[in-house]
Amino acid sequence: MIHAAVEILLAEDNPSDVELTLRTLKRSNLLNTVHVARDGEEALDFLFCRGPHAGRDFAAPKVVLLDLKLPKVDGIEVLEAIRADERTRLLPVVILTSSREQADVTSSYKLGVNSYIQKPVDFEQFQETIRQLGLYWLVVNQPPSEG
Amino acid sequence: MLVSAAALVLASGAFTAYTWLTFRAAMVEQLSVQARIIAFNSASALLFNDPVSAQKTLGALGASPSIVDAAIYDNGGGVFARYWRGRKSLIKAFPQISKSQTEAHWYTHGELSLARRIEPQGKPLGVVLIRCELGELTTRLEGYAAITAAVLAACLGAAVLISAGVHRSVSVPVIRLAETARLVSRDKNYSLRAAATGSRDELDFLIQSFNGMLEEIQQRDASLQKAHDELERRVEERTGLLHAANKELEAFSYSVSHDLRAPLRHISGFSKILAEENRDQLNADGRHYLARIEEGARNMGRLVDDLLSMGRISRQEVVRRPADLNLLWQEAWERLQPEFEGRKIEWRIGALPAAECDPGLIKLVFTNLLSNAVKYTRRRECAVIEAGQITVDGEDVIFVRDNGAGFDQKYAHKLFGVFQRLHREEDFEGAGVGLATVQRIIHKHGGRIWAEGKVECGAAFFFTLVPRKPSRPKPANSVSS
């Protein structure tokens, strides 16, 4: 299956965070359908089938895990673009970030983020959080039906 | 002006009335004298029934041009003799004089009549009646009235002239001065000036003093404004700098919050993975070191979090509103409940006051003090934690006291420094940021905080929420070298 539908789009620039997140997802048996975008621009290109992803048929993932501090286009801007597009207006987006600045939390919720999760320093907590996230958005939650 | 006119009119009215009255009295007196003379001269004529001689006596009245006619009646009421001027006398009726009087007078149609008994040595012989016209009186009265009117007019004219003069030279400048004063106080325009009168009188002096005062006020106003502007400019400048510094600090803590925590997470994460996946390749020492690495990362994570929250609180504005401290304490207590669940603690909580404060921040104060009290009484079989309000030197002081590990009073001043701890990490974990945060909050409220402690006996923390009222001045520092 080369073109298995992508279920999780992970937008994260830090390689260590990517590695730790992927490992956790793998441990939770959720790895097979993750696409990693290393900056905001790539994340949007992937989502909307532009640039290097021009050939892809549009198919929204089940959830986007979005870091706030991303090169080129930051997380808030990515979220804005997602909410502005009719096709992805209802796409579940989870902000996953180191920041616990109130300003970030507020602007994320204003833009209609589905959850805002601060990555815990403690790895066990981190693992647990990621596992819960994956389970909730991929297994428990029914994706919004396309209208 | 009106008043003086009224006074003049009244005075001349009174004068005219007075003249009229005295004239009438004089007329009556004059007639009376003539009646008496006639009565005297005609007594014998009546006695001897000699009308011709009586007629003659009456004829003497021709000397008085105002006398219209006169008559002498005998006792029977018949006309004994008569005199008249011009047209025929109208006298017909015998004049009635009341019994008690010898003489009577009355007025009719601009004429005055006077009757007098003729009774030499008390023996009544008849009555003499004289009538005179009041034309003379009227003429003289008119003369007087004319004079009075002329005087009145002259006086009024003079009054009008004088008051106009006063109006021009006093009232107008005073009114203008008052108007200027009104405008100045309404518009706060100190560049206005009252117009000078040009004359060198007291009024001009007053106006000049007033203008001088305005000049002075204007100058002071200008220098005050200048000082104010300068101050404003400086405040703006400083505020700008402060804002810039604050922005920088915010950016700094933002990036700390993002960037410092990430590597910590990686250290923690990878050492965890190492411990999990390569457990067998590691000996006991290796596993111990790994555990240390993890612990270090965790501690640093907590430190970063504490520092960030303290920085946030330091930058936060105190927003005062009325709050019930009992409620804030209660909320802090409930939030910390998981920390002391299962422990035996005796709570002695007195009534706390209502206060104007930032409720969120004061709750944080209570949370920190309470969390310390709970933490440092951990080794007590039965912990006692008290809170309440006392009055010290007239100041309301809130306190939190416990019977825990306490501290050496010698180091009490160090408690509130960032990262300053008086206990070892092995005994009581902590970062040493809590009390520093508490002190910042209290200082932002203008209050003070201090602590008392004794090793293994307990600790007490006291704070106020408002600046101390200025009382006796502090003695100057007397330490000399």
Ligand SMILES: Nc1ncnc2c1ncn2[C@@H]1O[C@H](COP(=O)(O)OP(=O)(O)O)[C@@H](O)[C@H]1O
């Ligand atoms: N209730 C208390 N009893 C004894 N010591 C205390 C108490 N509260 C604070 N301290 C001392 O003050 C120090 C600073 O307190 P704090 O700033 O809250 O830091 P932390 O509690 O994280 O150590 C503590 O390390 C402790 O030594």
Ligand SMILES: [Mg+2]
């Ligand atoms: Mg503490």
